[in-house]
Amino acid sequence: xxxxxxxxxxxxxxxxxxxxxxxxxxxxxxxxxxxxxxxxxxxxxxxxxxxxxxxxxxxxxxxxxxxxxxxxxxxxxxxxxxxxxxxxxxxxxxxxxxxxxxxxxxxxxxxxxxxxxxxxxxxxxxxxxxxxxxxxxxxxxxxxxxxxxxxxxxxxxxxxxxxxxxxxxxxxxxxxxxxxxxxxxxxxxxxxxxxxxxxxxxxxxxxxxxxxxxxxxxxxxxxxxxxxxxxxxxxxxxxxxxxxxxxxxxxxxxxxxxxxxxxxxxxxxxxxxxxxxxxxxxxxxxxxxxxxxxxxxxxxxxxxxxxxxxxxxxxxxxxxxxxxxxxxxxxxxxxxxxxxxxxxxxxxxxxxxxxxxxxxxxxxxxxxxxxxxxxxxxxxxxxxxxxxxxxxxxxxxxxxxxxxxxxxxxxxxxxxxxxxxxxxxxxxxxxxxxxxxxxxxxxxxxxxxxxxxxxxxxxxxxxxxxxxxxxxxxxxxxxxxxxxxxxxxxxxxxxxxxxxxxxxxxxxxxxxxxxxxxxxxxxxxxxxxxxxxxxxxxxxxxxxxxxxxxxxxxxxxxxxxxxxxxxxxxxxxxxxxxxxxxxxxxxxxxxxxxxxxxxxxxxxxxxxxxxxxxxxxxxxxxxxxxxxxxxxxxxxxxxxxxxxxxx
Amino acid sequence: xxxxxxxxxxxxxxxxxxxxxxxxxxxxxxxxxxxxxxxxxxxxxxxxxxxxxxxxxxxxxxxxxxxxxxxxxxxxxxxxxxxxxxxxxxxxxxxxxxxxxxxxxxxxxxxxxxxxxxxxxxxxxxxxxxxxxxxxxxxxxxxxxxxxxxxxxxxxxxxxxxxxxxxxxxxxxxxxxxxxxxxxxxxxxxxxxxxxxx
Ligand code: HEM
Ligand SMILES: [Cu+2]
Numbered sequence: 101x102x103x104x105x106x107x108x109x110x111x112x113x114x115x116x117x118x119x120x121x122x123x124x125x126x127x128x129x130x131x132x133x134x135x136x137x138x139x140x141x142x143x144x145x146x147x148x149x150x151x152x153x154x155x156x157x158x159x160x161x162x163x164x165x166x167x168x169x170x171x172x173x174x175x176x177x178x179x180x181x182x183x184x185x186x187x188x189x190x191x192x193x194x195x196x197x198x199x200x201x202x203x204x205x206x207x208x209x210x211x212x213x214x215x216x217x218x219x220x221x222x223x224x225x226x227x228x229x230x231x232x233x234x235x236x237x238x239x240x241x242x243x244x245x246x247x248x249x250x251x252x253x254x255x256x257x258x259x260x261x262x263x264x265x266x267x268x269x270x271x272x273x274x275x276x277x278x279x280x281x282x283x284x285x286x287x288x289x290x291x292x293x294x295x296x297x298x299x300x301x302x303x304x305x306x307x308x309x310x311x312x313x314x315x316x317x318x319x320x321x322x323x324x325x326x327x328x329x330x331x332x333x334x335x336x337x338x339x340x341x342x343x344x345x346x347x348x349x350x351x352x353x354x355x356x357x358x359x360x361x362x363x364x365x366x367x368x369x370x371x372x373x374x375x376x377x378x379x380x381x382x383x384x385x386x387x388x389x390x391x392x393x394x395x396x397x398x399x400x401x402x403x404x405x406x407x408x409x410x411x412x413x414x415x416x417x418x419x420x421x422x423x424x425x426x427x428x429x430x431x432x433x434x435x436x437x438x439x440x441x442x443x444x445x446x447x448x449x450x451x452x453x454x455x456x457x458x459x460x461x462x463x464x465x466x467x468x469x470x471x472x473x474x475x476x477x478x479x480x481x482x483x484x485x486x487x488x489x490x491x492x493x494x495x496x497x498x499x500x501x502x503x504x505x506x507x508x509x510x511x512x513x514x515x516x517x518x519x520x521x522x523x524x525x526x527x528x529x530x531x532x533x534x535x536x537x538x539x540x541x542x543x544x545x546x547x548x549x550x551x552x553x554x555x556x557x558x559x560x561x562x563x564x565x566x567x568x569x570x571x572x573x574x575x576x577x578x579x580x581x582x583x584x585x586x587x588x589x590x591x592x593x594x595x596x597x598x599x600x601x602x603x604x605x606x607x608x609x610x611x612x613x614x615x616x617x618x619x620x621x622x623x624x625x626x627x628x629x630x631x632x633x634x635x636x637x638x639x640x641x642x643x644x645x646x647x648x649x650x651x652x653x654x655x656x657x658x659x660x661x662x663x664x665x666x667x668x669x670x671x672x673x674x675x676x677x678x679x680x681x682x683x684x685x686x687x688x689x690x691x692x693x694x695x696x697x698x699x700x701x702x703x704x705x706x707x708x709x710x711x712x713x714x715x716x717x718x719x720x721x722x723x724x725x726x727x728x729x730x731x732x733x734x735x736x737x738x739x740x741x742x743x744x745x746x747x
Numbered sequence: 748x749x750x751x752x753x754x755x756x757x758x759x760x761x762x763x764x765x766x767x768x769x770x771x772x773x774x775x776x777x778x779x780x781x782x783x784x785x786x787x788x789x790x791x792x793x794x795x796x797x798x799x800x801x802x803x804x805x806x807x808x809x810x811x812x813x814x815x816x817x818x819x820x821x822x823x824x825x826x827x828x829x830x831x832x833x834x835x836x837x838x839x840x841x842x843x844x845x846x847x848x849x850x851x852x853x854x855x856x857x858x859x860x861x862x863x864x865x866x867x868x869x870x871x872x873x874x875x876x877x878x879x880x881x882x883x884x885x886x887x888x889x890x891x892x893x894x895x896x897x898x899x900x901x902x903x904x905x906x907x908x909x910x911x912x913x914x915x916x917x918x919x920x921x922x923x924x925x926x927x928x929x930x931x932x933x934x935x936x937x938x939x940x941x942x943x944x945x
Contacts, residue, residue: 300772355871362873
């Protein structure tokens, strides 16, 4: 065999990455062995089917990926901080912006949001778990191993380097001969299947498992946003599946889908990619809208203004999200009529989005506002996201886009929507729901410090890019000469990026600090919340609710507190629970082996792995494990203990 | 596990009815998948470059056999569910068996068809049109083949456990899958073969 293919050469940076990966792995193995934690890890986490634990694992993985994507971002900002920098060469700059984009969107923002959905959705609808707990574990492990597959590309064989959009013909074997884009097609495929299964799971959970009395129009706004997001997932992800499969066939088996000869059509890729890609950005934005709606209502002590119009605007956004994809390539040769159509649909999205912004403002109006950390992120989101939205409408005008297309203006625009839209939202949600999961709050003073660093540095990092774009700096350029005059603004942007780093360091330090010093919270409702997740104990018992709640109003928990409407009326009875299983994890491992073998065209291991996958599926089908029961006495004892009473 | 006797066996527990609903949602995703593949095919259909075009390679004979087999198997899987509702385990297993045999024959003919194309020099690598043809037909064929394994696993479970809420549920879901593949085939028959032969 030819081992040269696996090696990546030349850069001290890459050797550094290899060594740090090796050291971290060895460290983890030694640590687990020394503290005798292998059994714990396997029993409590790797085999779990509990939605809360799966959610926590999603969020941990997402934080890890935020770190990786953040390091990528810093490397890019450093490389462009001054003219003619020699930090990264062109090839590495290409790899770094490609993996940065992929990781941030697919392996950071989306899993973070899916993690929050995992933790919160069953609680907010008063259910004991998701509809299919085992499938949920399968989803997680497919996502996780897909993400790992992409991550090892940096040190084994080389990363994808044709941009996160991997346009053909650039991404074809002819112009990208390394295995990088093979990794792209397989890693995204594996984690994409996981995401699709999540979509199915949550649609069923939300539509079929709500507590008695919770009509659709009584669902919390986060649940509405999660429902619509999962509908988008179910219809958008199959398009990605097909696109990636065709890419794989082109690269590995010589088919002619996106080639320049023999009838291939490169623009077909661009269309397929964005038919998935634009809905994808709404997959990360809509749940963010839901999170903000919950936080604004809680910390203004008011019910959400314009509930119905909020729901309908999200429905309209979801529909429109499938009708705008061509705005990503106005300049790539379609006619004026087509551009006109997509221009109009794109601008139309601003209308329902505006409705939502005004509803939030009206909810705040005359509210009794408390400025907690999650609320600060929410309040910062509104104006910053509006800048992103307004520049989006500028980009939507096809004729003007000939000026902005592929410049730093675009890069600034999408970071102005993605960072306040998705990243601020998941951080806010993280702070907001943290006490529910772990039973204590994050420190607010440190939280606010981190917030100000992040919010201000964000603008320092990205506002200059609008100006640079208008000055003519194109995106994905690894260096420029001093005569262009791009230097000062890029240096400023680098300063901002350093500030962002400091903010994130404080955020992580806060987790450490709070774990050590924050007092336990005993009543399960630290923020005086409105929705059902606050009606159970923190940390949440395995069965979520000792008694299934009965819902009569929209903010069910709030009205139960204010108007004394009882939520829990029945007696405690035994509770059915699904049992743990290691098969989803094993399946993930085999998928990883399959993906890796395919990347390097190692056909025999690939076939063996494929057979292995089918065998694991078969054993799952033959499983006759119907779970177990927690007895009523045990539930009562747990409840007492969580409330701090002695048993 | 609470069993609701007023409902058909396959719907009788909450888990069961969730699974059926979940499978319908999954079929929504499958529709999106095949819709994308059909779109790709229709975009590519005239881009045969220097290779053969559809009318030059399609033969109606095997395609009619395939259609006949798959449509009939959709009928027999319906009969299997019917037998299941009446609790006739043996009849149910026989009908599933017939369904799978017809599916196997279908897959066999499709493999022969592919080999014929390749023999005539019409391969995946030849042209955009042929790439899209092979991938569209191949995806459907892979679904059928996967169905053979799945149906086989269900047969074994039926044989061991008899008809109970779990096996009834699996059989019913499998029948939905099989009907769905039949419908996809009708689209393939119309938009690929008939359109290509006209
Ligand atoms: C943490 C601060 C971040 C910084 C400093 C940063 C910086 C950058 C830079 C410098 C580029 C490349 C510009 C170019 O040369 O073309 C870039 C591209 C990109 N970023 Fe970020 N970014 C950050 C966070 C994020 C987040 C949170 C997301 C998504 C949720 C994201 C998504 C993307 C995407 C999709 C691209 C395009 C990649 C491509 O061109 O293929 N970024 N970012
Ligand atoms: Cu878009």
